[in-house]
Amino acid sequence: MKKNKLTLKDVAQQLGVSTATISNAFNRPDQLSASRRQEILTACERIGYHGPNKAAQILRKGHSNIVALVLADSIEYIVSDPVASTLIKGVSSVLQAHGKHLLLYAGDAQSIRDVVDFVDGFICYGAPRNVQLAEEINQQDKPVVTVDFNLPGRPAINIDNQQAAYDIARKALNKDDKVAILGLRLIDAPTTCRIYDSPLFEEDRSISHRRLDGYLRAIEEAGLTISNDWIWHIPESGGKYSRQAAQEVLNSAPRPTTILCMSDIIALEVLQCALSMGIKVPQELKITGFDGIDEAARTRPYLTTVCQSSVDKGKAAAQLLLAGDTNSQQLPYVLKKGETC
Amino acid sequence: MKKNKLTLKDVAQQLGVSTATISNAFNRPDQLSASRRQEILTACERIGYHGPNKAAQILRKGHSNIVALVLADSIEYIVSDPVASTLIKGVSSVLQAHGKHLLLYAGDAQSIRDVVDFVDGFICYGAPRNVQLAEEINQQDKPVVTVDFNLPGRPAINIDNQQAAYDIARKALNKDDKVAILGLRLIDAPTTCRIYDSPLFEEDRSISHRRLDGYLRAIEEAGLTISNDWIWHIPESGGKYSRQAAQEVLNSAPRPTTILCMSDIIALEVLQCALSMGIKVPQELKITGFDGIDEAARTRPYLTTVCQSSVDKGKAAAQLLLAGDTNSQQLPYVLKKGETC
DNA sequence: CTGTTAGCGCCTTCAT
DNA sequence: ATGAAGGCGCTAACAG
Numbered sequence: 001m002k003k004n005k006l007t008l009k010d011v012a013q014q015l016g017v018s019t020a021t022i023s024n025a026f027n028r029p030d031q032l033s034a035s036r037r038q039e040i041l042t043a044c045e046r047i048g049y050h051g052p053n054k055a056a057q058i059l060r061k062g063h064s065n066i067v068a069l070v071l072a073d074s075i076e077y078i079v080s081d082p083v084a085s086t087l088i089k090g091v092s093s094v095l096q097a098h099g100k101h102l103l104l105y106a107g108d109a110q111s112i113r114d115v116v117d118f119v120d121g122f123i124c125y126g127a128p129r130n131v132q133l134a135e136e137i138n139q140q141d142k143p144v145v146t147v148d149f150n151l152p153g154r155p156a157i158n159i160d161n162q163q164a165a166y167d168i169a170r171k172a173l174n175k176d177d178k179v180a181i182l183g184l185r186l187i188d189a190p191t192t193c194r195i196y197d198s199p200l201f202e203e204d205r206s207i208s209h210r211r212l213d214g215y216l217r218a219i220e221e222a223g224l225t226i227s228n229d230w231i232w233h234i235p236e237s238g239g240k241y242s243r244q245a246a247q248e249v250l251n252s253a254p255r256p257t258t259i260l261c262m263s264d265i266i267a268l269e270v271l272q273c274a275l276s277m278g279i280k281v282p283q284e285l286k287i288t289g290f291d292g293i294d295e296a297a298r299t300r301p302y303l304t305t306v307c308q309s310s311v312d313k314g315k316a317a318a319q320l321l322l323a324g325d326t327n328s329q330q331l332p333y334v335l336k337k338g339e340t341c
Numbered sequence: 342m343k344k345n346k347l348t349l350k351d352v353a354q355q356l357g358v359s360t361a362t363i364s365n366a367f368n369r370p371d372q373l374s375a376s377r378r379q380e381i382l383t384a385c386e387r388i389g390y391h392g393p394n395k396a397a398q399i400l401r402k403g404h405s406n407i408v409a410l411v412l413a414d415s416i417e418y419i420v421s422d423p424v425a426s427t428l429i430k431g432v433s434s435v436l437q438a439h440g441k442h443l444l445l446y447a448g449d450a451q452s453i454r455d456v457v458d459f460v461d462g463f464i465c466y467g468a469p470r471n472v473q474l475a476e477e478i479n480q481q482d483k484p485v486v487t488v489d490f491n492l493p494g495r496p497a498i499n500i501d502n503q504q505a506a507y508d509i510a511r512k513a514l515n516k517d518d519k520v521a522i523l524g525l526r527l528i529d530a531p532t533t534c535r536i537y538d539s540p541l542f543e544e545d546r547s548i549s550h551r552r553l554d555g556y557l558r559a560i561e562e563a564g565l566t567i568s569n570d571w572i573w574h575i576p577e578s579g580g581k582y583s584r585q586a587a588q589e590v591l592n593s594a595p596r597p598t599t600i601l602c603m604s605d606i607i608a609l610e611v612l613q614c615a616l617s618m619g620i621k622v623p624q625e626l627k628i629t630g631f632d633g634i635d636e637a638a639r640t641r642p643y644l645t646t647v648c649q650s651s652v653d654k655g656k657a658a659a660q661l662l663l664a665g666d667t668n669s670q671q672l673p674y675v676l677k678k679g680e681t682c
Numbered sequence: 683c684t685g686t687t688a689g690c691g692c693c694t695t696c697a698t
Numbered sequence: 699a700t701g702a703a704g705g706c707g708c709t710a711a712c713a714g
Contacts, residue, residue, distance in 0.1 A: 007691055018701045023693060032699065054458035055400045056691035059706050064396070065455065066444070085426050092445065101456060102445045103407070104429075106437065114406065115442060117395035117707095238635075272639060294579075295636055298613060348707055359685045364709060373683060397707035400690055458691095 006049045015043055026051050058118050067095055067321065068105040068119045070112075070137065072126030072149075081237060082265070082293040083310050087125055087147065090314020098322055112136045123147065123317045127205045145321045147313050149205050156328040157317045161207045164306045164333045165214025165260075168288050172258050172304070172341045173222040177286075180249050180256035181215055181226065182242075182266050184208050186233045192244040195231045208262055211290065215260050230256065237265040246273040250285075257285060258341070264289035264296040267303055271340060286341035292334075301339030308333045347390045356384055367392050399459050408436055408662065409446040409460045411453075411478065413467030413490075422579060423606070423634040424651050428466055428488065431655020439663055453477045464488065464658045468546050486662045488654050490546050497669040498658045502548045505647045505674045506555025506601075509629050513599050513645070513682045514563040518627075521590050521597035522556055522567065523583075523607050525549050527574045533585040536572045549603055552631065556601050571597065578606040587614040591626075598626060599682070605630035605637040608644055612681060627682035633675075642680030649674045 012019040017040070024031040025040040044051075058064040069091055071084070092102050105115060105122075112133060121142050127149035128134050137144060138151050146156040173179065185208050187198040203209050212231075219226050232249060234241045246269040249259060261267035267289030271281060279285050281301060289296055292307025308331065316329055353360040358381070365372040366381040373381075385392075399405040410432055412425070433443050444460060446453075453474060462483050468490035469475050478485060479492050487497045514520065526549050528539040544550050553572075560567050573590060575582045587610040590600060602608035608630030612622060620626050622642060630637055633648030649672065657670055 008693095009691075018699095019692080020694080020702090021700065024699090027693080036699080050454050052693085053691050054455065055396075055403075055405070056458075056706090057693085058459065059396045059400045059690090059708090060692045060694090062396075062706080088445075092447065096447065099452070099455075104433065104443045104445050106433065111440070113391050114395065114440075117397075118399065268639060272641060276641065298609060299640065300613060300617065349709095350707075360708080361686080361710085362684060365684090368709080377683085393709090394707050397690090398709080400692090400706090401708045401710090403690080 005053075006047070008049075008052055011044060011047065011049045014047060015040065023052065063120045064101075064118045065099060066101045066103050066119050067091075067318070068103045068115055068122050070122050070124040070128075070133075071104070071106045072124075072128050082295060083263070083291050084125060086293070086310035087314040087317075090309075090311035090316075091123060091318045092314075093311075094315050094318035094322070100322070112140075116140050116142065121145075121321045123314075123321055124149075124151065127202060143321055143324060145317045147317050148207050150328075155320055155326050157313050157320070157331065158207070158328070159308045159313075159331050159333045161210035162214040162217075164308070164335075165211035165290070166218045167214075168290070168304070168306050168335055169215045169218035169260055170221070171335065171337075172260065172286050172288050173218060173224060175223055177222070177224060177258045178254055178256045179219060179224060179226055179230065179258045179260065180252075181212070181231045182234060182245050182249065182259060182261045182270065183212060183231055184234055184237060184262040184266070186212065186231070189233060190235050192232065192234050192241045192248070195228050195233050197228060198233070211262055234262075234266060237263045242266045242269040243273065246270040250274055250277060250279065255279075255285075259285065259287050261288060262290050264291045264293045264303060264305055267305065267340070268296060268299060271299070271301070271303065282339065282341045288341055292336060296338075303336075304338035304341045305336050306333050307336045346394075347388070349390075349393055352385060352388065352390045355388060356381065364393065404461045405442075405459045406440060407442045407444050407460050408432075408659070409444045409456055409463050411463050411465040411469070411474075412445070412447045413465075413469050422577075423636060424604070424632050425466060427634075427651035428655040428658075431650075431652035431657075432464060432659045433655075434652075435656050435659035435663070441663070453481075457481050457483065462486075462662045464662055465490075465492065468543060484662055484665060486658045488658050489548050496661055496667050498654050498661065498672065499548070499669070500649045500654075500672050500674045502551035503555040503558075505649070505676075506552035506631070507559045508555075509631070509645070509647050509676055510556045510559035510601055511562070512676065512678075513601065513627050513629050514559060514565065516564055518563070518565060518599045519595055519597045520560060520565060520567055520571065520599045520601065521593075522553070522572045523575060523586050523590065523600060523602045523611065524553060524572055525575055525578060525603040525607070527553065527572070530574060531576050533573065533575050533582045533589070536569050536574050538569060539574075552603055575603075575607060578604045583607045583610040584614065587611040591615060591618060591620070596620075596626075600626065600628050602629060603631050605632045605634045605644060605646055608646065608681070609637060609640060612640070612642070612644065623680065623682045629682055633677060637679075644677075645679035645682045646677050647674050648677045 008019055008022050012022050025037045095102050122144045124146045144154045150156045187195050188201040232245045234245050250273055259270055267287050270287050274281055274285050289303045289305035292305050296303040349360055349363050353363050366378045436443050463485045465487045485495045487495055491497045528536050529542040573586045575586050591614055600611055608628050611628050615622055615626050630644045630646035633646050637644040
């Protein structure tokens, strides 16, 4: 039983009409009467023709209904990061509502060319580690929307990271506090470490640096100081890195009384580590997170954190892209008072 | 500054060679001398031609290097489920290593037709809620691999859910235990509830029912009994449903001494709920999970659970698909003794 | 090793 | 409302 794919031409011949009529029946309802159209559609269904071949349509029409979501890191990382996967959720819900498809793209600069010819546009999440990728994406002329970073001349979705970091730090800090910061990707190093005087990584584009600015401003306004020895760099939230940082900071003397963490995952590690060391939270140690992930709300004590809606960021990005809007958008955030400070 | 896309033909003309030569330089290195090829490639680079148009290649060659990952539920759900997102991780790592791309597909039966023409194959995770989708996928003739369920005539990736459930339950149960089961999708209902005598949902294909079989066998062998009043149905792990179930079961009299949960997320909710009620775990209450997600290891006390590697499942599925292998594969699992039983 | 040519399957004027 | 025809950009087979 051979299953030779029917082509539009075959069908036209079988039904004794022209190819244009079949094509119109599927793509341009206004070009023929409703009844005629219905007649043709059911005839097609009967003989097993499910509509024009998409590959040919993509070539012919020049668009595919596929949107690429470009991830800063490998898909491997992104998917295990709650914030990123929640973003995907938002993006996909909007795309789905518009009949678009989602290509999850995580590649090097080279291979962006694999998809640029048929994809309808790009949503980019997080500044690529790889500068060349960003350039490559920016040079092609399909629409682009960025999330959590900026690309010259392209619309971006962000929250005000600086202000959010400032707000939560201000809430946490009292005079006489000894404060430490657990930062994400502050310098260009593959391991957990204090930043000391290492040059800051991607300083202008990175949201981590906006957050750092906010923390530092709050620290200064609270009349406190912090030296670079008390600022940690963590290469990525997941895996062992956060735990290492948590242990280092909690075993440092004098032990900080407040730890500002740039992600909830980091904060949760600090929390667990502190509890198992018998440190009382928040009496002896205050902890703040960043992001507002579900897990932070499942855990006791509840984390004090900055809630930003990654779903909304994803939706906004997809909507911007589909609408062809070129205006950046700043989304709101909410401080969430938990039990950790 | 107009940016008219260069075509292969344009380039051939500009360089004064035939189109075939250009095409070969990019696609079939063996068809011309290395030096000639290099010469052409650099010339192309110089004039800004990055290689043959992919949309045209897809039509011409009949494949796209795109693999669709078909999700049982909407992308929205799957991505927030740790098990599912970890699977994506495995799939994507293998695809990436082979230069393939990942289309995240979550649609209804209808729209599978949107992609079937250009996608190279399908990996399906979890039985679709929607029976028609499964049929539609099975009827087309591109390769398919399923994970955590079966499609007639297609290779599948699974663990032995029945045996795994049996093993962990056997470990947890003692005589005189009063046992409850928190199940996932046992019946066709949108709310958390006891199953009583509702007809079981998709009994043959569902992994939940394999797990249930394993639990029941262990219960029987331990000389215990359980009635359907003590088996809960939870429509999905995430969101409020697990919490509702946790509260219901812990507030039932007589309170169970052992609760077998079909996912770690469910088990974690039970654990949090129990702790906040002042119930001692495992002295007064034993809890088992299923899956072995990261979060379960970040939480104290550590969950006793069945660890299965979703990453490996994803990898295996992708490898099977790319290799064109049609043999199903059963992956190993490991019992993890935690502090909850 | 290079050049020519016939489609891959469709959409869209244009003329009828 | 229909039929004919020219591409979309490329590849593979074949001939040189």
